[in-house]
Amino acid sequence: MATPLVVSEVSKSFTMHLRDGIRLPVVADVAFSVKSGECVVLGGPSGVGKSSILKMLYGNYGVDEGQILMEHDGRLVNLAAAEPRLVLEVRRVTLGYVSQFLRVVPRVSALDIVAEPLQARGVAVEEARERAADVLSKLNLPNALWDLPPATFSGGEQQRVNIARGFITDHKILLLDEPTASLDARNRAVVVEMIAAKKAEGAALVGIFHDEKVRDAVADRIIDVSEFSPRKSAV
Numbered sequence: 088m089a090t091p092l093v094v095s096e097v098s099k100s101f102t103m104h105l106r107d108g109i110r111l112p113v114v115a116d117v118a119f120s121v122k123s124g125e126c127v128v129l130g131g132p133s134g135v136g137k138s139s140i141l142k143m144l145y146g147n148y149g150v151d152e153g154q155i156l157m158e159h160d161g162r163l164v165n166l167a168a169a170e171p172r173l174v175l176e177v178r179r180v181t182l183g184y185v186s187q188f189l190r191v192v193p194r195v196s197a198l199d200i201v202a203e204p205l206q207a208r209g210v211a212v213e214e215a216r217e218r219a220a221d222v223l224s225k226l227n228l229p230n231a232l233w234d235l236p237p238a239t240f241s242g243g244e245q246q247r248v249n250i251a252r253g254f255i256t257d258h259k260i261l262l263l264d265e266p267t268a269s270l271d272a273r274n275r276a277v278v279v280e281m282i283a284a285k286k287a288e289g290a291a292l293v294g295i296f297h298d299e300k301v302r303d304a305v306a307d308r309i310i311d312v313s314e315f316s317p318r319k320s321a322v
């Protein structure tokens with residue numbers, strides 16, 4: 088089975104520039120891999136570094152040491168050392184990310200926000216919009232909202248726009264940061280189904296889910312991020 092994501096000996100600390108440059112180690116020697124069709128969940132207590140790992144995997148946070156290897160366009164790319172232009176290309180083609188909160192673009196409708204990643208991959212506007220409408224209706228977002236910019240939407244409505252945008256493409260690697268945090272039970276169940284469908288299509292998923300029921304429904308493996316605590320490796 089293919090392994091589109093391999094994380095090898097990754098360490099990260101934050102430098103607090105306003106605090107005399109104090110360095111706060113967050114994680115050390117992070118190592119795991121994710122196969123096609125597998126959903127790996129990052130677990131462990133609050134503040135242990137789960138979101139930081141996800142942000143490193145997406146290239147939003149730099150990495151002090153180690154490699155983040157991804158299969159991209161028929162070759163292996165180390166995202167930890169990639170030029171910004173390559174990071175953007177990997178995100179367009181290979182790597183999707185559903186963050187907890189929607190980054191709202193003024194004046195752009197919910198439908199167009201969801202259709203945009205497909206258009207960036209060369210799908211014609213009309214088809215991209217049709218597919219966006221399909222995903223939004225699957226997620227029970229009322230039709231009346233589709234043509235409006237989501238700035239005024241409720242937390243759960245914004246989150247569904249975000250999920251639709253992340254799930255609409257066939258990215259081979261998908262990162263999920265608490266995608267169900269603001270959803271009701273009915274829509275949580277829809278997202279669980281959508282994650283199962285992604286696995287069946289062979290995507291490799293890494294997620295953070297605080298909701299135990301969701302976590303148990305989607306996880307093939309739970310990695311306790313405390314394993315990578317720098318304090319532990321110093322003992």
Ligand SMILES: Nc1ncnc2c1ncn2[C@@H]1O[C@H](COP(=O)(O)OP(=O)(O)OP(=O)(O)O)[C@@H](O)[C@H]1O
Pocket residue numbers: 101111113131132133134135136137138139140
């Ligand atoms: N940009 C940043 N600058 C400085 N410190 C940061 C930054 N981002 C995260 N941290 C620190 O790194 C540690 C890990 O944070 P992170 O958000 O990764 O934890 P988490 O396991 O996802 O927590 P939670 O479950 O509460 O969301 C925390 O101590 C946090 O304060």
